[in-house]
Amino acid sequence: MSEQQPYEPKIVAFLCKWCSSAGSDLAGVSRIQYPANATPITVPCTGAVSPMYILSAFNKGADGVLVSGCHIGDCHYLEGNYLARRKMYLIMKLLDFIGVEHDRFRMSWVSAAEGAKFAQVVTDFVNDLQPLGPQDKLKRAESK
Numbered sequence: 001m002s003e004q005q006p007y008e009p010k011i012v013a014f015l016c017k018w019c020s021s022a023g024s025d026l027a028g029v030s031r032i033q034y035p036a037n038a039t040p041i042t043v044p045c046t047g048a049v050s051p052m053y054i055l056s057a058f059n060k061g062a063d064g065v066l067v068s069g070c071h072i073g074d075c076h077y078l079e080g081n082y083l084a085r086r087k088m089y090l091i092m093k094l095l096d097f098i099g100v101e102h103d104r105f106r107m108s109w110v111s112a113a114e115g116a117k118f119a120q121v122v123t124d125f126v127n128d129l130q131p132l133g134p135q136d137k138l139k140r141a142e143s144k
């Protein structure tokens with residue numbers, strides 16, 4: 001009899017190239033251990049992440065979506081992360097409206113020097129997604 005494997009959520013991570021993407025690279029080169037559940041997609045700025053990207057990720061089977069960028073005040077485009085923060089608040093409301101738990105979405109601020117923080121963000125997100133199980137509500141809604 002084989003032991004049951006723990007549920008491994010699939011995460012799509014939109015990472016600002018100036019900060020969080022470099023932070024994830026630092027976690028890698030520093031050999032910090034963290035779950036390999038996140039598929040990174042590098043974006044120029046969190047302000048460039050359209051809510052449609054997030055819905056599309058859920059629609060294509062993501063169990064969680066992470067958007068991570070420069071700390072507030074450090075955006076290379078000055079106000080991109082302020083814009084992102086406002087959009088992401090609306091995304092959480094939209095997810096609630098369509099029946100997808102808003103806890104499946106997370107936003108974080110991780111600089112290029114914070115490899116350990118990036119690893120912790122992903123670890124915490126995986127731990128928080130596991131009790132929710134697979135996300136299939138958005139896919140089901142699309143197929144009706």
Ligand code: FES
Nearest residue numbers: 016045069070076
């Ligand atoms: S450049 Fe990193 S969030 Fe805008």
